[in-house]
Amino acid sequence: MSKKEKTADKVKVNVKYFATFRDKTNKKQETIKAKNIKELINEIKTRNSKMKGELLKKDNKINESVIIMINGRNIKHLDGIKTKLNKEDRISIFPPVAGG
Amino acid sequence: MSEKIVRVDMNDLEVSFEEVPEDYKILGGRGLTSSIISEEVPPKTHPLGPNNKLVVAPGIVTGTNAPTSGRLSVGGKSPLTGGIKESNAGTSFGQKLGRLQVKAIIIEGKAEEDNYYLLKIDNDDVEIVEANDWDGEGLYSSFEDIRDEYGENVGVAGVGVAAELGASNAGIAFNDPEGLPSRYSGRGGLGSVMASKGVKLMVVNEEEAPGKEIEDQETFKEGAKKLRDALNEHDVTKPGGTLNAYGTNALINVINEAGALPQNNFSRGRDERAAKVSGERKAEEIEKRGGQNPHMCSPGCVIQCSEIWTKPDGSDPVGVLEYESVWALGPNCGIYDLDTIGELNRKCNDLGLDTIEMGNTIAVAMEGGLAEFGDEEKALELMEEIREKTPTGRMLANGVEHTAEALGVTRVPTVKGQSMPAYDPRAIKGQGVTYATTPMGADHTAGYAVATEIMGVGGESDPTGTEKSELSKNLQESTAVIDTTGYCLFTAFAVLDIPEGLEGMVETVNGVLGTDLTVEDIPDIGNDIIQTERKFNKKAGISKEQDRIPDFMKEEELPPKNEIFDVPNEELDKVFEN
Numbered sequence: 001m002s003k004k005e006k007t008a009d010k011v012k013v014n015v016k017y018f019a020t021f022r023d024k025t026n027k028k029q030e031t032i033k034a035k036n037i038k039e040l041i042n043e044i045k046t047r048n049s050k051m052k053g054e055l056l057k058k059d060n061k062i063n064e065s066v067i068i069m070i071n072g073r074n075i076k077h078l079d080g081i082k083t084k085l086n087k088e089d090r091i092s093i094f095p096p097v098a099g100g
Numbered sequence: 101m102s103e104k105i106v107r108v109d110m111n112d113l114e115v116s117f118e119e120v121p122e123d124y125k126i127l128g129g130r131g132l133t134s135s136i137i138s139e140e141v142p143p144k145t146h147p148l149g150p151n152n153k154l155v156v157a158p159g160i161v162t163g164t165n166a167p168t169s170g171r172l173s174v175g176g177k178s179p180l181t182g183g184i185k186e187s188n189a190g191t192s193f194g195q196k197l198g199r200l201q202v203k204a205i206i207i208e209g210k211a212e213e214d215n216y217y218l219l220k221i222d223n224d225d226v227e228i229v230e231a232n233d234w235d236g237e238g239l240y241s242s243f244e245d246i247r248d249e250y251g252e253n254v255g256v257a258g259v260g261v262a263a264e265l266g267a268s269n270a271g272i273a274f275n276d277p278e279g280l281p282s283r284y285s286g287r288g289g290l291g292s293v294m295a296s297k298g299v300k301l302m303v304v305n306e307e308e309a310p311g312k313e314i315e316d317q318e319t320f321k322e323g324a325k326k327l328r329d330a331l332n333e334h335d336v337t338k339p340g341g342t343l344n345a346y347g348t349n350a351l352i353n354v355i356n357e358a359g360a361l362p363q364n365n366f367s368r369g370r371d372e373r374a375a376k377v378s379g380e381r382k383a384e385e386i387e388k389r390g391g392q393n394p395h396m397c398s399p400g401c402v403i404q405c406s407e408i409w410t411k412p413d414g415s416d417p418v419g420v421l422e423y424e425s426v427w428a429l430g431p432n433c434g435i436y437d438l439d440t441i442g443e444l445n446r447k448c449n450d451l452g453l454d455t456i457e458m459g460n461t462i463a464v465a466m467e468g469g470l471a472e473f474g475d476e477e478k479a480l481e482l483m484e485e486i487r488e489k490t491p492t493g494r495m496l497a498n499g500v501e502h503t504a505e506a507l508g509v510t511r512v513p514t515v516k517g518q519s520m521p522a523y524d525p526r527a528i529k530g531q532g533v534t535y536a537t538t539p540m541g542a543d544h545t546a547g548y549a550v551a552t553e554i555m556g557v558g559g560e561s562d563p564t565g566t567e568k569s570e571l572s573k574n575l576q577e578s579t580a581v582i583d584t585t586g587y588c589l590f591t592a593f594a595v596l597d598i599p600e601g602l603e604g605m606v607e608t609v610n611g612v613l614g615t616d617l618t619v620e621d622i623p624d625i626g627n628d629i630i631q632t633e634r635k636f637n638k639k640a641g642i643s644k645e646q647d648r649i650p651d652f653m654k655e656e657e658l659p660p661k662n663e664i665f666d667v668p669n670e671e672l673d674k675v676f677e678n
Contacts (some may be wrong), residue, residue, distance in 0.1 A: 018354070072357055
């Protein structure tokens with residue numbers, strides 16, 4: 001697959017950050033191009049250096065306590081980090097959170 | 101010294117002290133209040149009659165230095181549900197009772213009409229003092245009066261105007277660390293039970309208190325350390341974690357994104373305006389105004405999820421604006437302004453009303469035509485009708501079902517007479533199973549499936565799945581035990597994921613009681629408590645046929661995910677076998 005074709009698979013999604021992740025990224029939201037959650041996470045940590053330690057554990061696996069939703073559904077209840085992205089998906093990323 | 105039960109006979113205005121019966125020695129909190137109510141209250145009695153009782157009980161470890169253990173339970177037959185009720189609060193009031201070695205206060209009988217009294221609880225002495233001066237007064241000024249009269253360090257409990265009306269939505273206010281009436285045993289109308297006895301206020305003074313008895317100090321200390329370590333380690337409960345940094349209101353954005361934050365009386369699950377009342381937004385405002393966050397509801401808490409909300413200029417503190425309160429008085433009424441929500445919350449605290457039931461009632465009143473959704477001024481005016489004791493105010497103070505019946509509203513988000521908290525069961529179905537099956541009526545704290553379904557704490561469960569009976573049962577059983585220990589339910593976030601924390605919790609209980617309970621005993625103990633409550637309810641006329649979610653939620657799709665509550669009745673009936 002050529003580089004051009006790989007880029008063509010990517011879609012633009014809106015990523016919203018919440019709670020302490022707003023401090024780590026210094027922003028509330030941004031638009032990112034990626035084809036799946038794995039790529040999206042890589043792009044987020046490239047753009048925001050403080051997010052690496054939040055999104056990934058020391059063994060480079062995803063931090064299961066972080067909540068990542070696509071259009072309101074947790075990726076854990078979809079295909080995890082393999083979940084494909086569709087154009088204009090609403091991505092919401094939260095640190096470990098609770099209340100009630 | 102040994103622990104005692106204080107029995108207050110309001111018929112004759114007499115107080116007696118009783119030894120703790122053997123069966124009750126290993127209980128506290130919810131386990132104790134539900135056992136006493138079940139034993140002593142005729143299930144079919146009128147909730148506001150002389151035969152109902154009000155029981156106040158600190159948890160087993162409440163009053164010790166175990167972390168985050170300042171909870172006390174209040175029990176009685178509920179005027180709102182007609183069933184057994186336990187409603188708990190985090191306040192130093194319970195810690196002081198624990199250190200005075202008061203296992204429980206049982207208030208029974210009924211004072212002569214038109215007389216209100218104050219219970220003054222000191223070491224080895226309880227006085228019943230005339231308190232008619234506070235009739236019709238708001239609770240902020242009443243609590244201030246009490247501190248002026250009895251000292252800054254006393255614990256205070258009180259009921260407000262709503263309870264004077266005998267309203268089904270009257271809660272019992274307890275003091276926060278600043279002495280404000282902001283910590284509530286809100287749910288189920290127990291404030292009216294207290295007022296019906298003729299008790300307006302309770303004051304507890306712990307001078308010369310003997311302290312909480314601990315049978316095995318070493319086991320207790322080891323357990324407390326394990327639990328403290330777990331709370332400091334877990335991402336959700338640790339200092340600087342989201343609960344600590346944003347309070348419970350951090351959930352507004354989470355639940356809104358999940359499409360489960362009810363708006364306009366459970367008409368849709370997401371609205372972009374919810375961000376205006378989020379925990380993140382509120383924390384910014386508190387910092388700007390000079391409020392306080394983080395903050396403890398009671399001394400000794402590691403989590404510190406509380407706060408002090410004020411007016412824009414930093415004056416007139418309300419106390420905490422909890423997630424449930426912000427949602428109920430805000431988005432569920434189409435209101436997206438934190439200052440209006442703060443003032444509505446202040447009125448609830450002042451009048452002695454549960455914020456969840458009140459917000460839902462305003463939303464139903466809006467649907468019934470008393471105001472437009474989002475009409476902030478009218479919402480504030482409606483609450484003043486309660487203060488003025490007008491017929492409309494009396495209707496509203498009696499809660500959602502009463503108001504819906506009066507106004508012909510058929511979309512009524514209640515189970516067993518009690519309205520739902522801030523999670524739409526169509527989008528978080530395990531939480532709906534808890535709403536349906538807990539003996540308490542729709543209550544999120546009774547088995548908080550949101551933790552597992554949305555936050556991934558204590559395992560994973562897809563919120564759209566329908567096989568939820570086991571999840572809800574397990575959570576309900578462990579919750580009944582936590583509510584008995586006196587630990588805050590939020591400790592569960594840590595101990596569900598960190599086994600040493602749970603062991604530590606059990607060890608502190610063993611340390612206090614001299615027992616040898618294990619983690620494996622928790623489900624059975626919890627089930628026993630719930631079965632006691634369900635048996636009371638059955639005799640009161642509430643059986644498993646009432647373990648249901650309202651029909652409209654089975655038929656009307658909730659945008660944006662367009663889900664209905666489709667958990668089959670058979671699944672609901674599997675939670676508890678009788």
